[in-house]
Amino acid sequence: MENFEFYAPTRVLFGKGQEENVGKLIREFGGTKVLLHYGGSSAKKSGLLDRVKAYLEAEGLEYVELGGVKANPEIALVREGVALAQKEKVDFVLAVGGGSVIDSSKAIANGAANPEVEDPWDFSMKKAVPVRTLPKGVILTLAAAGSEMSESCVVTNPETNLKRGYNSRLNRVQFAIENPELTFTVSPYQTACGAVDICMHTMERFFSPGADTDLTDALAEAVMRTIIKCGKEAYLDPENYEARGNMMWASSLAHNDLTGSGRQWFLPVHQMEHELSGLHTDITHGAGLAALWCSWARYVYKYSLPRFVRWAVNVWGVHEDYEHPEKTVLEGIRRQENYYRELNMPISIRQLGIKEEELETLAEMCCYWHTRVLPGDKPLDYEDMLEIYRMSWELGE
């Protein structure tokens, strides 16, 4: 059990109608002029955006708008948001959307509050560290990224095909409004991608190096089992409030550090996925994760066999084969893979349109051109990454 800091100060208002409190909450956290940040047309079409504006106006809050955030949010819009926030002197950023909108909001809040850093992309490239930020709030419309309670912020730069994340305590938002009804219109495909992403945030923590974290492990298993169940229920029955609700709450808890406390924390599959959706920005993060995870697991499980056995038994209910623990593990991986198939998720990067001749490029990008090894019980260098990309690619034949 390693020393750790746990700090998840986001105030969560969960349930039906909670978005009506948004103006009051912004006031409580000191906001007077709001940058209202959102994505495409769905928040407009559903009427949510108009309702939010009315709640802000009812509280006497000024606001300026910036829409157009795409999946895999882009640095160009962040730069635009920083300029707008500075010009309009906004003192609060409100994200209405999912992880992409939230991450874009975090990047804007950091950029606007640290004017000495000329380009907010410098934070992503770790050339600069934010020392201040603007207070932020979220009205969540997609259960997936967990950004509403996490300290991470991931942005893409299409000019360089790079998707890069950075963590900071300043990236925690002040409040998150989580009304499961606002996710009823999320498509089955995006619902499945969300379930994959949520589960992965906890799986990656679970398989990071560590020992004797009994409570953390039990909580992680609880989150994994629940999202596997509720994710499928929500996929099959989009207006199932209870499934949407449990999935939404799992999204927040899977990535607020609860499920990794006392362990190291590495995200090798996330890192490998970032290169997929960096290279092809139309690839949804969750689909990329599904396509990679089982190949990663088959490549590394021998290096942490007891942990993979525990996972197969406690999460997937595999009957333990004490004589042949690897059989137990492979059955667990098989069940995880079948689950992805049931959700119509890819299990191969070939299904996502990746070409064989791109595999080396992906590995080159992911090892930062031979300057980084992804840490873990089995550290991954260029050759390892290439082999995992290839294993996944070949599954798509």
Place this chain on the structure above:
Amino acid sequence: MENFEFYAPTRVLFGKGQEENVGKLIREFGGTKVLLHYGGSSAKKSGLLDRVKAYLEAEGLEYVELGGVKANPEIALVREGVALAQKEKVDFVLAVGGGSVIDSSKAIANGAANPEVEDPWDFSMKKAVPVRTLPKGVILTLAAAGSEMSESCVVTNPETNLKRGYNSRLNRVQFAIENPELTFTVSPYQTACGAVDICMHTMERFFSPGADTDLTDALAEAVMRTIIKCGKEAYLDPENYEARGNMMWASSLAHNDLTGSGRQWFLPVHQMEHELSGLHTDITHGAGLAALWCSWARYVYKYSLPRFVRWAVNVWGVHEDYEHPEKTVLEGIRRQENYYRELNMPISIRQLGIKEEELETLAEMCCYWHTRVLPGDKPLDYEDMLEIYRMSWELGE
């Protein structure tokens, strides 16, 4: 799944040596003059208190001291602390101890910051509500009450034999330093009482009315299973860092609302126990809870049978008897009771010195002289309470 608010903003620094950061943390949260609040001799004898003073001095912080907090902290010392804090104009309260010291610190911080309320006992009696507080920090030396992350504050008034709690967002402390090594010297008896209390905070939430809280239930079961295991390990092997560590972290998570999100939250067994340790202040809260819980469970289980079955199966591994679910439940309760016996905890209030002629008094006090019913799937009035006290008492024959 009911609407809920989740807000647990306490920053936790967990692990070996973390107390060395106390001065820096107080500075970060704006403190300059500290009320250093603690209990009896153990923090002095161990040298912890001297170390803490040195850390404060190294950071240039002024402080005044107030020791002497007893188990079941008393309002007289709280009043003294309020007067001292106001006279000395302290702007931060640091608790070094367990739940009693933390609760006393919360009561002092509320009293000092709300001078228009003449007597801090008014908060406990719900005659007044705190609208401000002082920032607070904790160096935890006992894993039990969970006060380090909870919003509750329980104080006793020996003049009236009343032990009363009140909840407020202001009762959340700003930081909690949790070093499991600081609990190595906790006696086996106090360790057992702590394990009971921790488990009970989550059990009471688990058995509160609610539905479709899949994630919350799975997390609650994870906490219950873990504390049952680690509590016993720590009881048998006091310097087992991993057991102490998991127990300490469970203490915080069992009572920070995580394990009850989306359910109602009532604490009938806590309320019934408060009368025991209110009437006899030498009764340790955890021991009182152990002595009451199984009788409470046997009295109420028929009113929420499926939930009790789930608990027996998922927490105690009872093989489910589908034809006779009550057998499954009773076996679970039997295992819980045997666990208490293994920890040398009482399973009857008679073992705590309660006399038969006191049973009616206890029930009178707990129903506030026939003016309150304890809510739950089976609401408890005077007659119900009396019967539960009697069932527990008779087990001690």
